[in-house]
Amino acid sequence: MKGLIWIIGVFVSVEVSAQTTVAISEPFEPVTISKHIYGHFSEHLGRCIYDGLYVGEESKIPNKDGVRADIIKALQELKIPNLRWPGGCFADTYHWKDGVGPKDKRPTMVNRWWGGVTEDNSFGTHDFLNLCETLGAEPYLAANVGSSTVKEFTEYVEYVLHKSGSPMAEWRRQNGREEPWKVKYWGVGNEMWGCGGNMTAEHYANVYRQYATFMTDWSNNDGIFRIASGANVDDYHWTEVLMRDIPKHLIEGVALHSYSFVEWNDKGSSVDYSEEEYFSTMRTALKMDTLIVNHTAIMDKYDPDNTIALVVDEWGGWYDVMEGTNPGFLYQQNTLRDAMIAGTTLNIFNNHADRVKMANLAQTVNVLQAVVLTEGEKMLLTPTYHVMKMYNVHQDAALLTVSFTSPKYVFQGSELPAISISASKNKQGKVHISLVNIDAHKEHVINLSLEEFGTKQFTGTILTSDDLQDHNTFENPDRVKPKAFSKIKIKKGQAEIVLPPFSVVVLQSE
Template identity: 65%
Template sequence: MFAALFVFALGVQAQKATVIINADQGEHTINKNIYGHFAEHLGRCIYDGIYVGDSSAIPNTEGVRTDIIDALIELKVPVLRWPGGCFADTYHWMDGIGDRADRPSIVNQWWGGTTEDNSFGTHDFLNLCERINAEPYLAGNVGSGQVKELADWVQYVNHTGGSPMSDLRIEHGRTEPWNVKYWGVGNEMWGCGGNMAPEFYANLFRQYSTFMTDWSNSDGLYRIASGANGADYNWTEVLMRDIPKPLIQGVALHSYSVIDWGKKGPAKDFSEELYFATMKSALFMEELVTKHIAIMDKYDPEQKVDLIVDEWGGWYDAPESQTMGVLYQQNTMRDAMIAGATLNIFNNHADRIKMANLAQIVNVLQAVILTNEEKLVLTPTYHVMRMYNVHQDATLLPMELTTADYEYKGEKLPAVSGSASVDSEGVMHISLVNIDSKESQAVSLKLLGTNSKKMSGEILASDKLQDYNSFENGTVISPKSFKGFKKKGDEWTVTLPPFSVVVLEVK
């Protein structure tokens, strides 16, 4: 079906956009950690998602699904955040180490009041990160924990040996430290982390950060402050003003593509009105990061503190049949649009944004993987992030973009977004997204400062915005070879079908 749609799109008059890329003016590196992920003890993300236990009939490696390991390796997940989220500030890490039979159970007070047996803990998570070649990002308990508890966790995972916590780790079967670099000092301290005022939290951060001694990382621990809720610019202002720079390496930001927290709308059977509103919320990320960065620059002109968008993605209403706190939702072409447009924003702010973490990796919110017993499906979001991983650690190229608007009932959004990079081999990649639900976009593409002449591409598109990959048919939406471009003189014309994501390679 999509092939026919694409041929039709090429044959009609498309709206026009222009893109000019200066291939010889790259300055900033797109940190691979922008393509990071987030795994919380929430719904079926960990238990019955990532972790099935080593006695499961589902193929697994020490209880972790083998097919998930393989899919995450293919995705090139650079960094993974755990155990939360809100769960982090009720999590006591020592409950999740040692013999599983001796571990106490915990009631997940934030997500459905379910009882968990702590069978998935620190060793399981850090070993998973090693298997998929991802950096671990541990979120510490500040809300209900103690300074010593977090300091001991750092010692447990990072001290080489001869200390109380490293000896305990060795007793539990791990001789070498994991050398964890990234640490979140609490989570959403303005909300589920304690409903704190920013001034109070800034002082707590200073205290906790002081006692988080580095044991193994030559360049020190990377401590991330719990940052603002969306457009709470005062929160960022207070943290940047009150926390001394040697104690902080990153400040977080949380923002979801939500049309109304009271009525978010369905994940699958949504109208164009809801689609437009969701994309408006997603594109608001540009204004958010620009304004937060401006505040950061005011207090940190040398840009020593990074912006970390460690929760982002689409969030919709759960079906009535879904139990409280599960947050399982289907993933459609709308989610592919959110992912592509948002990653373009992050890429284009690579001078300040050094990590982002999509919420969440399996079975929760805008997941890249969904599971149902032994079945597994890769979502449209998975495919976008896999297509975009060519930008990881590449050099951002300046892009000038003008575009027609996507219009709906008198409101307008820019139809096309993009970003570009060149990798260490000199290969250029250009990501283009057309969010317009009906109109194709003819992009006039000029590449300056390069003699590259060969272009190829990949596209993610489908017949309907509401299309998704099901457990019965997991390939309804999957990347295809893209041929919708032609060259005349020194200019390319690239035709983007409605609601499509294209990644071009230029050599």
């Protein structure tokens, strides 16, 4: 609606948003937002591993066992709960034995999926699992099914998990690792409907049963968590077949992959995009809610006790590569649009935490919707990094039920919900509310009752900028960063929160 304000002796017409009342309450049944929803994904793709995470022990860039010290620090501060590796499509061409033992004796391979570059296998299983220990993150190994064998797969499990006395455990000890690692999460192949083998769902379900049967827990105290290669976006038949044909005792999780992009063949620039492209990208991002609802309905039919997790182990924005970079390396910038994708998607995951137990943003460094970009010795944190750090207050907190009717973001006769919200209460009793306004033009006003929280005040943090296309560069790495949020008014037990256009806000009860 429009209102009139008095400015320097004249009335000026301005856009004024109607207020939205939000009710937040305890759910009927307690639900914990698993910290693993905030997981990440690092594939041997472009400059994600080499010249990204891993620069080698001899590099002049400060490192720990070849991994950049500044990235380690950034990921620790992000409280990264798990990391998926080595793919992606790369996983189903990767033979793990090529990546262990003396580095100067490891064979090379051609990375056929990503740029045709030669892979020297200098970053292998020991490097990855030791990095996860340094980060305090749980490893998620996506193992080869597409071009491997049951024997190779199960020997991998033995190498990683068996304590001593077996051939693979002794080989691990010869390679410098006395104790087994703690690896709970195992992906049984990746994208088996595509780069993992172009299989039908029916064929893969049988292949999965075979591989999963021979996976042994060995000495891993937490048990083994087997994740089936799941559906591509809205392939509900795929989920139906896996849930119908795989016995429950052989499966703990089903994956789902869905990316956000402009809804025509040209994905468009990651920086120089129009509002039409922004609106389209947000429409695909918000479809994540529908996907989860529909895949969950299928899972509920076969698993009414909710014993099998939905694992969204690839998500994020996907655009054209930056001009002048290798098309196979998928290097793109990261703007406020990506912050909107991250904020809304994480809210969706939080609100479906009863079934969604893990998710993995694609990807950690220099690829797709990365949280870190590097250029030589330089490193920067992206808007997506900042959103995920703001949201880590939800990790392992109790989900709260949020009820409201969102105002609309209208563009050329089409509309999307402008506001996205999730909320949680941590073990200390603090309530955290994450709010996103994706509207490219209008601020929106949110009303909350303080009585619901037993608090008299909220403090907050906001991520926004002057322009929707704003992003951090190596020349200006702090252009987009979180700031204290002050647009909170308290009146008669009500909190009035003003959300600027394209902004992410996280509130904490005081």
